[in-house]
Amino acid sequence: MWNQLPKESQPEPTIIHTRKLKPRNTGIDFYSNDYLGLVKDKVFLSRIHETLMQHPKSLLGNTGSRLISGNSDVLTSVEGYLAKLHAVDTALLFPSGYTANLALISTLIKKGDTLIVDEFVHRSIMDGYLMSTGTRWKFKHNDMQHLESLLKKSSGRIFIAVESLYSMNGDKAPLAAVIALAKRYKAEVILDEAHALGVFGLGLANQQKIQHEFLAITVTYGKAMGLYGAAILCSHALKNYLVQNASPFIYSTAIPDFHALAVKESYDYLLESSELQERLQNNIVYFQSSGLPLTAESDSPIQIFKVAEGNSLxxxxxxxxxxxxxxxxxxxxxxxxxxxxxxxxxxxxHRMADMDLLIEILKNYA
Structure with missing residues (x-):
């Protein structure tokens, strides 16, 4: 099996479709991760601008890594705010969700450990998976029987990595079932909430009041939160371990204070604007009522459409x-x-007229 080959033997994936950098087009946005529309929200933009006016120097760089000259009272204060809000021990800010997951996965799993990931986890987790030195397996997407079969033959410290809302299929992980298996086999669970944060309040783990069941939770701010950056929510012991050992953290320049201040403002705005989530869910229901052959969960902003045979994507x-x-x-x-x-x-x-136009064209390819 591919996932049983030594790292150096794993083949590069075949590129079926050439990727290209293209100018950003103008039009109705049905492709970005701006699920709550914050990037276009004039009130939110005004609040971010006011934050900058109050802290003009925060926009400049922090001049070095957090361990040298890059730490600041703002960064540590916002990390404290995140921990309190998410009801976890502590938080550690990162420039992006990619670097957060890479740091977490590549640093934690050592020789003698076992890492088991859902086959559809984000590339950031997979790259950490490839960099880790333990035994590595992938289980079939959301297949708890397959996961358990791998847990039965695991050894050493055991880690499971899943996403709460999967970015390429729009479905959710069965978090309760994953946690139950983890407890049975004394495994730790790592959760990526990148596409759930904001869409489902503070994330699905928080919504289900199970955030303490996870070893670590990654939350990112470049999607529904309308900004940039990420944080790992975890215990004090794990945060200290990452600060001591995670290369992507140790050797990266700290994010500017402004990004941290903006993250706090985004959370504040989210908590004051529950109607945004209600509006999003209403739009999802409207789109799904179209009768199109969509594959995603009923409350997911990520909807998947496959063209009928003979049609061109x-x-x-x-x-x-x-x-x-x-x-x-x-x-x-x-x-x-x-x-x-x-x-x-x-x-x-999104306006209903926008969705109606999209639906009308999609029906010709269904």
Missing amino acids: NGLVDQLLAAGLLTYAIWPPTVPLGQECLRISIHAD
């Missing part, structure tokens, strides 16, 4: 663009060969 994207609708086709190796699809992001600020 590229042709669909081009027709949507001509109509002023911005969408994105997902190709291998991001998804398995044969699973090419249109990934549609529903936002809180």
Whole structure:
């Protein structure tokens, strides 16, 4: 099996579709992760601007890594705010969700340990998986029987990594079932809440009041929170371990204070604006009522559409663009060969007329 080969023997994935850097088009956004529409929210933008006016020097760089010249009272204060709000021991800020997951996974799993990940976890987790030196397995997506079969033959410290809301299929992990198996086999669970934060309040773990069941939770701010950066929510012991050992943290320049201040402002705005989540859910319900063959959960902003046999996915994207609708086709190796699809992001600020136009075109390819 591919996932049993030594790291140096693992083949590079075949690129089926050439990736290109393209200018950002103007149109109705059905492809970004701005689920709550904060990037276009004038009130939120005004509050971020006011934060900058109050702290103009915060926009400049912190001049070095957190362990040299880059630490600040602002960063540590915001980490304290995050810990209190999420009801966890502590938090550690990172420049992005990618670096947070890379730091966490690559640092924790050592020789003699076992790491088991859902086959559909984000590339940031997979890159940490490839860098780790323990035994590594992937279990079939959301398949608890397969996960248990791997747990039965695991040894050393055992870690399981899952996402709460999967970015390429729009479905959720069965968190309670994962935790139950982890307890049975004395494993630790690492959770990525990148696409759930904001969409489901403070994330699905917090919503279900099970955040203390996880060894670590990654939350990111470049999606529904409308900003940039990430944080790992964890125990004091794990935070200290990462500070001492995680290369992506140790050797990265600290984020500017402004990013941390903006993150706090985004949380404050989110907590004051529950109607954004209600509006998003109403739009998801409306879109799903179209009768289109969509594969995603009923409350997920990520909706997956596969064109009928004989239709062109590229042709669909081009027709949507001509109509002023911005969408994105997902190709291998991001998804398995044969699973090419249109990934549609529903936002809180979409108008029904926008969705009606999208639905009308999609029906010609269903």
